[in-house]
Amino acid sequence: MQYAMIHLEEKGVDPIGESKSDYEAVGEIAKKLGLYEQYTGGKTVDEWIKHGYETSDVDDMVSWEQLKEKGYYVVPTRKDWEEDPAGMIAFYNDPDKNPLSTPSGKIEFYSERLAKNFPDDYERTPVPQWIEKSESHDESFSSERAKKYPLLIMTNHGRWRIHAQCDDIPWTREIPTCKVKGEDGYMYEPCWLNPKTAAERGIKDGDIVRVFNERGSVLCGARVWERLMAQVAYVDHGARTDWIIPGKLDRGGAINLISPEMITSKNCTGQATTGYLVEVEKVTMAQMKSWRDQYPEAFEREYNPDSGLCFDAWVEKGGN
Amino acid sequence: MKTFAIDISICNGCYNCQIACKDEHVANDWTPYAKPQPETGHFWLKLKENIRGTVPKVKMHYVAVMCMHCDNPPCIPSCHIKDAIYKREDGLVIIDPDKCDGCRACVEACPYDAIYFNEDTNIAQKCTGCAHLLDDGWKEPRCVDACPTEALKFGEESDLKDMIAKGVTLNPELKTGPRVHYLNMPKQFVGGTVYDPKKEEIIMGAKCTLSANGTKLMVETDDFGDFWFEELKEGIYNLEIEAKGFSTKTFNDLSTIGKSVNLGDIPL
Numbered sequence: 180m181q182y183a184m185i186h187l188e189e190k191g192v193d194p195i196g197e198s199k200s201d202y203e204a205v206g207e208i209a210k211k212l213g214l215y216e217q218y219t220g221g222k223t224v225d226e227w228i229k230h231g232y233e234t235s236d237v238d239d240m241v242s243w244e245q246l247k248e249k250g251y252y253v254v255p256t257r258k259d260w261e262e263d264p265a266g267m268i269a270f271y272n273d274p275d276k277n278p279l280s281t282p283s284g285k286i287e288f289y290s291e292r293l294a295k296n297f298p299d300d301y302e303r304t305p306v307p308q309w310i311e312k313s314e315s316h317d318e319s320f321s322s323e324r325a326k327k328y329p330l331l332i333m334t335n336h337g338r339w340r341i342h343a344q345c346d347d348i349p350w351t352r353e354i355p356t357c358k359v360k361g362e363d364g365y366m367y368e369p370c371w372l373n374p375k376t377a378a379e380r381g382i383k384d385g386d387i388v389r390v391f392n393e394r395g396s397v398l399c400g401a402r403v404w405e406r407l408m409a410q411v412a413y414v415d416h417g418a419r420t421d422w423i424i425p426g427k428l429d430r431g432g433a434i435n436l437i438s439p440e441m442i443t444s445k446n447c448t449g450q451a452t453t454g455y456l457v458e459v460e461k462v463t464m465a466q467m468k469s470w471r472d473q474y475p476e477a478f479e480r481e482y483n484p485d486s487g488l489c490f491d492a493w494v495e496k497g498g499n
Numbered sequence: 500m501k502t503f504a505i506d507i508s509i510c511n512g513c514y515n516c517q518i519a520c521k522d523e524h525v526a527n528d529w530t531p532y533a534k535p536q537p538e539t540g541h542f543w544l545k546l547k548e549n550i551r552g553t554v555p556k557v558k559m560h561y562v563a564v565m566c567m568h569c570d571n572p573p574c575i576p577s578c579h580i581k582d583a584i585y586k587r588e589d590g591l592v593i594i595d596p597d598k599c600d601g602c603r604a605c606v607e608a609c610p611y612d613a614i615y616f617n618e619d620t621n622i623a624q625k626c627t628g629c630a631h632l633l634d635d636g637w638k639e640p641r642c643v644d645a646c647p648t649e650a651l652k653f654g655e656e657s658d659l660k661d662m663i664a665k666g667v668t669l670n671p672e673l674k675t676g677p678r679v680h681y682l683n684m685p686k687q688f689v690g691g692t693v694y695d696p697k698k699e700e701i702i703m704g705a706k707c708t709l710s711a712n713g714t715k716l717m718v719e720t721d722d723f724g725d726f727w728f729e730e731l732k733e734g735i736y737n738l739e740i741e742a743k744g745f746s747t748k749t750f751n752d753l754s755t756i757g758k759s760v761n762l763g764d765i766p767l
Contacts, residue, residue: 349539350521354514355548373554408554485539 185235186251187228195494302444315441318455320410328392328456330376330412334434335453337415343433346419349485359400361387363467366484367400368432370459371413377403380460387462390414392455394437396428398462412459416452421488423470423477430477431488500590501628501678503643503653504662505563508683510650512546512561519645520544520565520626529631534596534620541615543626544642549685551759556690556725558759562681563642563651566613566626567669568592570676577608590656590678591628599623610673628653687755689728691762693720693740702767705742711735731755742767 194200199207202224209218222230232243241252257263269277278284282291294305302313311319318324320331336342339351352358358366362385370388382388384403389396390412399414407413414434421431429436435452443449471478480492520543524536536543544565551558572592578584583598584605594605594614601621606614614625629640637644639653652659659680666680693705701724709716709728720726726740738750745767753760 350518351514353539353542354517405550405553405557406559 182254184251184253185232185237185246187246189250192490192494297446300444300446303447313444315444316439316451318439318451322456324392324456328458330410330457330459331454332390332412332414332434332457333454334414334416334438337417340415340417342417343419344417346417347486352485352487355402359385359402360484361385361400362464363387364484365430365482366487367398367430368414368418368434369402370399371402371404371407372459373407373409373411374403374405375409376411376459377401382459382461387467388459389462390434390437390457390459392437392457394440395426397432397434397437398423398428398430399432399434401459401461412457419487421477421480421482421492423474428470500656501568501633501653502590502656502659502663503565503568503651503679504659504666504682505652505679506650506662506682507560507562507685508650509648510561510563511648512548512559513647514546515645515647516544516563516642516651517542517546519641523629523632523641529627530596532593532596532627532631533624534617534622536624537617537619541617541624543613543615543624551685552688552690553761553763556688556727556759556761558685558688560685562684564611564613564669565642565679566592566609566628567611567675567677567679568626568628570678571674573608573610573673573675574605574614577604578602579604587630589630589633591630591633593627593630594623594625596620596622596624610670610675611677686730687733687759688731689736689738689753689755689760689762691726692724692764693726693742694724694764694766695745696766702742702745705740705745705767708739708741710737710739733757738762740765740767 206215206218209215229243232238232246237252237254240254246252265271270279274285279286281287288306290305293300293303297303302310302315310316311321318331320329339348339354339357340346345351352366356369359369361367367387370390372382372388377383382401382403384401386401388399388401390399391397397414414432416433416435418432418434420429420433420436422428423430437455437457438450438452439455441451443451481489482492483489521536524533524543525538526535528535544563547562547564549560549562551560568586568591570586570590572584572586574592574594575584575586579602580598580600582595583600584592584594586592599622601616601623603616603623605623606616609625614623616622617624626640629637629642632640643651643653652662656663656678662682663680666682667684668677668680671677689709693702693707694700695702701720703720703722703724705720705724705726707718707720707726707728709731711734716728718726718728733756734754736753736755738753740748748765748767750762753762
């Protein structure tokens with residue numbers, strides 16, 4: 180068991196228009212492919228949820244009826260948990276008798292499978308290594324692009340969110356590493372900058388800034404402090420999108436909008452979104468006004484600084 | 500008499516205290532102790548982030564600041580209504596939400612900015628030490644209960660006397676007699692990295708002497724060429740760096756008033 184709590188997720192709103200859940204949407208594709216029975220395994224959605232409970236390892240701690248009534252179950256810490264064996268202790272004690280699932284049964288620093296199956300993949304080599312520049316990626320200080328976009332941005336998993344979830348919690352949004360209140364009252368996603376990097380750009384703590392490269396622009400609020408080295412910028416991923424110009428300029432701070440578009444390598448669908456080149460500049464109130472005048476509808480969405488964009492900002496009708 | 504004792508060295512800045520306070524007081528009416536706190540904008544307990552030094556010698560610490568429940572509280576004489584702000588027998592200072600008429604004098608009078616004004620209900624509000632819980636049998640307020648590292652402690656002054664003796668209070672010069680005590684409150688530092696510019700190598704074991712008003716502190720650079728003088732009082736210092744085969748380097752009038760000093764990479 181790898182979790183401390185299970186809960187039954189209730190629907191937030193009734194489906195609007197022709198919208199479908201992810202499960203239903205994939206199911207429609209499965210129907211066209213003639214794979215619907217295989218896809219559902221003959222179970223309804225409710226039966227799948229119950230199946231989740233039955234395979235959750237808590238079915239002997241809480242009954243299905245109790246869980247349904249309460250909606251959640253907090254798993255108590257197991258008695259004598261301190262005596263649990265360490266994760267890979269069997270392999271550690273006797274690697275021959277307890278091999279891993281690798282071809283050699285050992286921890287492999289050199290992947291023979293990658294070497295054999297993808298000998299020409301220079302972006303994902305059998306041994307992980309630094310690649311300054313490649314056919315898919317060109318995001319280092321040595322790049323020609325760094326002349327225009329001289330800062331290396333780091334986009335971490337946010338401390339106050341799970342990706343885009345929980346971006347709307349009023350009590351975390353008041354914390355200085357969660358949001359920055361702009362001069363216009365909007366709660367911007369923080370962009371950390373070292374005082375040197377900020378001073379070179381005339382940026383002060385709390386300023387609205389534009390973080391950009393050729394892929395687009397994202398507005399943030401500057402956090403200028405010594406918690407970051409110079410020549411680097413830092414914005415957490417996962418802030419909720421709030422377009423001013425769709426595809427070009429976002430006010431919500433969704434930094435992944437300007438991350439590299441290519442996957443890790445031609446054979447590997449990993450995301451390469453955590454470090455890339457950008458430039459950061461101060462946004463003046465005159466600039467904000469010109470966007471307001473040009474794209475008034477983008478500024479008319481229902482918004483509450485405490486929680487961000489409201490449901491009605493995106494959904495025109497329907498709901499409960 | 501109840502007292503808070505907060506160990507800065509084990510606070511990891513999780514903000515549980517600030518959030519737990521809101522969980523207890525937002526939308527909950529604890530009259531006669533307190534009326535509901537507004538959804539946002541009030542910080543009856545505010546965690547303050549402090550950064551010292553410059554890259555790469557940077558240190559951080561967090562200080563939880565709430566009502567100090569002073570023994571000589573400036574808020575009480577500032578109030579023009581009798582007993583609207585009062586001190587309980589256990590030491591906690593309470594603003595009576597029914598008696599407060601919203602004059603805001605106490606908000607101005609508190610030197611710790613611990614009193615907030617509620618525009619909707621027109622009353623001044625602040626930390627009550629969760630007196631409503633204590634009177635109901637709780638041993639400690641919600642912020643202390645929520646602290647995962649036990650950096651926040653609350654209890655009888657006599658039980659916490661060892662911690663209090665080692666601790667400090669905020670702005671003791673104001674003589675308000677705060678009942679919130681802080682342990683291991685960091686002081687300023689002077690640091691740097693010493694290197695040989697010809698070899699482009701750091702210098703280990705360089706003798707660094709920091710002096711002020713006749714007192715001298717000595718350290719040697721470590722295996723990274725770094726030296727650190729920590730826990731310094733605020734003041735003006737002179738620094739001398741000596742290493743065999745190099746001419747001595749001196750820095751005069753280094754100020755640690757309100758800031759720590761990272762001298763960066765220092766060639767000898």
